[in-house]
Amino acid sequence: MDLLTAPFEATRRRAPAAVWRPFVAVSAIMLAVVGTGRLLVLQGGALADLGVAFEGAGVHGGFIAQGLVIALAGQGAWAGSALRVAAMLLAGFLLGRLAPWGGLLLAATPLVLLQECRRYPILSRIGALEPVRPGSLTIGFAVGAFLGAHLLITASLTFGYAVSVAGASAFAAAVAYDVGANALSAEWLFRGTLFSHWWRYWGFWGAAATSTGLSLVRYLLDPALPHTAEARAGAIFYLAALGVATSVLRAWSGSLLPGYFASVAFFAAYRTLIVW
Amino acid sequence: MLWEGGAPVSPVRHLFLVPPLWAALTAGAQAGAFVGLMAGFLQAPLVLPAIERVGLTGGAVDGLVSLVTPAVLGAVAGHVRDQAFAGARRLDALLEIQQRLAADEPMAARLDLVVHVVRDCLGARAVGLVVGSPEGPPAVASAPRGAALATCSAAAWCLASGKSLRSRDLATDPRMTLADVSPSPRRAMALPLDAGAGSRGALAVEWRGEVPEATARAATEMALHLGLGVENARLTLRQRRFAAELEERVAAATERQREIDRAKSEFISVVSHELRTPITALEGFSELLLSRPVPPEHARRFLGHIHAESRRLGRIVTELLDLSRIEVGVAPVLNRERVDLAAHVERQIELFAGVHGGHRFLWRAASPLPPLHGDPDALDRMLQNLLSNAVKYSPRGGEVRVSARAGPGGLVELAVEDQGVGIAAEALPRVFDKYVRIANPETASVRGLGLGLSLVRALAEAHGGRIEVSSEPGKGSCFRLLLPGGGGISPDIPAI
Numbered sequence: 001m002d003l004l005t006a007p008f009e010a011t012r013r014r015a016p017a018a019v020w021r022p023f024v025a026v027s028a029i030m031l032a033v034v035g036t037g038r039l040l041v042l043q044g045g046a047l048a049d050l051g052v053a054f055e056g057a058g059v060h061g062g063f064i065a066q067g068l069v070i071a072l073a074g075q076g077a078w079a080g081s082a083l084r085v086a087a088m089l090l091a092g093f094l095l096g097r098l099a100p101w102g103g104l105l106l107a108a109t110p111l112v113l114l115q116e117c118r119r120y121p122i123l124s125r126i127g128a129l130e131p132v133r134p135g136s137l138t139i140g141f142a143v144g145a146f147l148g149a150h151l152l153i154t155a156s157l158t159f160g161y162a163v164s165v166a167g168a169s170a171f172a173a174a175v176a177y178d179v180g181a182n183a184l185s186a187e188w189l190f191r192g193t194l195f196s197h198w199w200r201y202w203g204f205w206g207a208a209a210t211s212t213g214l215s216l217v218r219y220l221l222d223p224a225l226p227h228t229a230e231a232r233a234g235a236i237f238y239l240a241a242l243g244v245a246t247s248v249l250r251a252w253s254g255s256l257l258p259g260y261f262a263s264v265a266f267f268a269a270y271r272t273l274i275v276w
Numbered sequence: 277m278l279w280e281g282g283a284p285v286s287p288v289r290h291l292f293l294v295p296p297l298w299a300a301l302t303a304g305a306q307a308g309a310f311v312g313l314m315a316g317f318l319q320a321p322l323v324l325p326a327i328e329r330v331g332l333t334g335g336a337v338d339g340l341v342s343l344v345t346p347a348v349l350g351a352v353a354g355h356v357r358d359q360a361f362a363g364a365r366r367l368d369a370l371l372e373i374q375q376r377l378a379a380d381e382p383m384a385a386r387l388d389l390v391v392h393v394v395r396d397c398l399g400a401r402a403v404g405l406v407v408g409s410p411e412g413p414p415a416v417a418s419a420p421r422g423a424a425l426a427t428c429s430a431a432a433w434c435l436a437s438g439k440s441l442r443s444r445d446l447a448t449d450p451r452m453t454l455a456d457v458s459p460s461p462r463r464a465m466a467l468p469l470d471a472g473a474g475s476r477g478a479l480a481v482e483w484r485g486e487v488p489e490a491t492a493r494a495a496t497e498m499a500l501h502l503g504l505g506v507e508n509a510r511l512t513l514r515q516r517r518f519a520a521e522l523e524e525r526v527a528a529a530t531e532r533q534r535e536i537d538r539a540k541s542e543f544i545s546v547v548s549h550e551l552r553t554p555i556t557a558l559e560g561f562s563e564l565l566l567s568r569p570v571p572p573e574h575a576r577r578f579l580g581h582i583h584a585e586s587r588r589l590g591r592i593v594t595e596l597l598d599l600s601r602i603e604v605g606v607a608p609v610l611n612r613e614r615v616d617l618a619a620h621v622e623r624q625i626e627l628f629a630g631v632h633g634g635h636r637f638l639w640r641a642a643s644p645l646p647p648l649h650g651d652p653d654a655l656d657r658m659l660q661n662l663l664s665n666a667v668k669y670s671p672r673g674g675e676v677r678v679s680a681r682a683g684p685g686g687l688v689e690l691a692v693e694d695q696g697v698g699i700a701a702e703a704l705p706r707v708f709d710k711y712v713r714i715a716n717p718e719t720a721s722v723r724g725l726g727l728g729l730s731l732v733r734a735l736a737e738a739h740g741g742r743i744e745v746s747s748e749p750g751k752g753s754c755f756r757l758l759l760p761g762g763g764g765i766s767p768d769i770p771a772i
Contacts, residue, residue: 001402001403001404001418001420001423001480001482002430002446002452002454002456002462002464002482003402003404003429003430003431003446003464003466003480003481003482004404004406004416004418004423004424004425004426004429004430004431004480005423005424005425005426005429006426006429006430006446006452006453006454007426007428007429007452007453008428008429008430008432008433008451008452008453009428009451009453010433010437010441010451011451012450012451013450014450015450121457122457123457124457124458124459125447125457125458125459126459127459130459146317150317150320150321153321154320154321154324157321157324157325158321158324158325158327196459199460199461200444200445200447200448200461201444201445203486204486251460251485251486254458254459254460255459
């Protein structure tokens with residue numbers, strides 16, 4: 001019991017945070033990469049594919065790098081790890097543009113990230129390395145599937161949106177994108193890093209509300225989100241529910257994986273919705 | 277079933293309230309809110325399309341209200357239920373803590389039971405209890421067991437300073453030195469056990485994950501009760517010790533009182549006998565002289581007897597007078613002068629040797645013997661008592677050794693040693709008490725008032741000296757009379 005045994009010094013104060021400088025640097029690099037990608041897309045032609053890959057790798061790699069910086073408090077060789085994950089993402093996005101099934105490579109990104117996590121035992125604090133019970137993974141998947149199914153039923157009943165899978169390769173690529181980029185980076189940054197960090201200081205509801213709010217901002221700024229009012233209202237409702245649910249799963253299980261499974265299941269369901 | 281003509285069927289939709297209410301009442305706020313949310317989610321596909329079709333009408337608003345009602349109801353009902361249960365659990369725990377602390381067991385065992393009760397009540401991961409002790413290191417108990425108290429720890433700081441400590445997360449708390457990578461925050465509190473009379477200990481509680489404010493308040497409340505309980509336990513223990521000590525003292529005093537009563541009864545009987553003997557002799561011889569003519573030689577002999585018996589009577593009365601003076605705390609009056617100790621001792625030995633021919637008396641004095649200033653009469657009485665004791669408790673043919681020499685600190689030591697029955701070690705402290713005659717089957721026939729040694733001590737102390745005794749049962753006793761020499765006399769005594 002640490003209160004009885006661990007050394008304690010009543011007057012010791014927290015050292016100044018060393019996280020801001022690397023965080024700003026990562027954010028600047030992220031914007032630069034995304035900007036470069038946008039420029040390349042605007043150039044059109046073969047470079048457009050590279051531009052899209054830059055955009056995807058820049059955004060999701062940037063989120064993962066930001067998460068690493070915060071989780072490691074700006075210490076350690078986070079830059080190398082972030083670069084390796086970003087390179088994997090770039091390869092996945094690029095291959096997805098070049099070949100119909102190429103995007104499946106993105107699904108390997110979690111493995112690369114997991115390998116990088118093993119270098120830093122302190123990442124257990126964000127739930128990245130915690131052992132997880134199979135039952136909690138099942139519950140996480142069920143939560144995501146429930147929200148996804150609810151989304152499909154409500155959207156189809158309310159707005160008449162169709163539920164359909166355009167093609168196996170396109171659906172698989174979309175799911176791989178969620179597995180390796182979208183759900184991964186969102187859960188890593190918003191639940192893994194930010195929620196875990198704020199939870200220690202603000203309590204569960206403060207951390208869950210703030211991290212979910214930021215993740216909502218991230219999705220509302222995503223140009224891929226349909227621009228209709230009902231789609232945005234639905235996004236706010238379901239992503240807020242998903243955010244709170246994954247926060248609960250993270251707090252309950254101690255691991256990021258159940259929430260990540262819930263996200264993947266929800267977005268996989270969302271990929272079958274045709275919004276017009 | 278739930279939908280009829282574009283409006284929800286009101287009586288049926290209220291059935292959605294049943295599951296969250298049931299969950300709230302059986303499993304608490306979290307379950308109630310969760311089931312309520314599920315109920316709301318299940319209703320949503322029915323309510324939202326209606327809003328889409330007919331717009332935000334009164335019926336639609338009613339539908340929206342019925343959408344959120346199950347979750348709110350589940351959360352609120354569950355919260356009320358949780359609070360009631362927590363209150364009852366806390367009350368049970370407090371009662372159990374008071375009972376445990378009041379138990380007649382060692383403090384460590386009591387604390388060991390208490391920490392488990394506190395841990396269960398607060399839903400904590402670990403609980404530590406430290407109770408300071410004025411007699412030694414603090415008593416420590418922890419659940420899980422096995423944690424020892426480090427002097428530089430937070431609990432030790434809390435115990436020493438009487439201040440409380442609250443940490444939102446031990447792993448990231450800058451005041452702690454920990455290498456902890458747990459995925460959940462580790463909330464912690466260290467609270468002084470202060471019931472108003474200063475900090476008596478510290479309660480340390482560690483949680484993993486979320487800690488409701490009510491639980492934190494409960495921990496504070498528990499620390500206060502623990503403080504009271506520990507203080508009560510301490511007072512009870514002190515009271516028990518005091519009662520036991522008092523009981524022991526009363527028993528000893530009662531036993532002593534009984535002994536004194538017995539001694540007094542015996543004393544009265546002995547005094548009566550001792551007084552009766554000379555009085556009878558006085559009466560008898562005086563009657564003989566008065567009742568008939570007695571030849572002069574017989575009359576002289578009778579008068580000699582009368583004189584001896586009246587001296588004996590006088591000595592007894594003097595001793596009784598001295599005793600009464602000692603009883604009221606007045607020291608015997610002494611007429612100090614230069615005393616030739618050797619001459620006094622030799623004279624007394626000669627007298628005793630004349631009367632007690634069956635004993636051998638040996639006298640040895642150091643040369644030169646330091647001068648002694650005291651009351652010659654008192655000195656004679658002390659010598660007579662010591663010699664009389666030595667003779668009474670020695671077998672016929674026994675040796676009585678008397679010696680004198682310079683003692684420590686300017687005192688003159690006069691020792692009277694016999695080869696008598698001796699005195700048991702446990703009886704030695706009482707030999708100088710009044711009326712006390714040490715029970716010994718071998719000396720049961722010896723008569724005496726039980727005052728001699730008591731008078732010797734009183735006279736020795738009146739001189740500014742003391743008397744000591746050493747004895748070995750079956751081998752004999754040695755009484756050492758230590759009296760101030762010439763250098764120790766008070767200024768009012770004229771120098772020789």
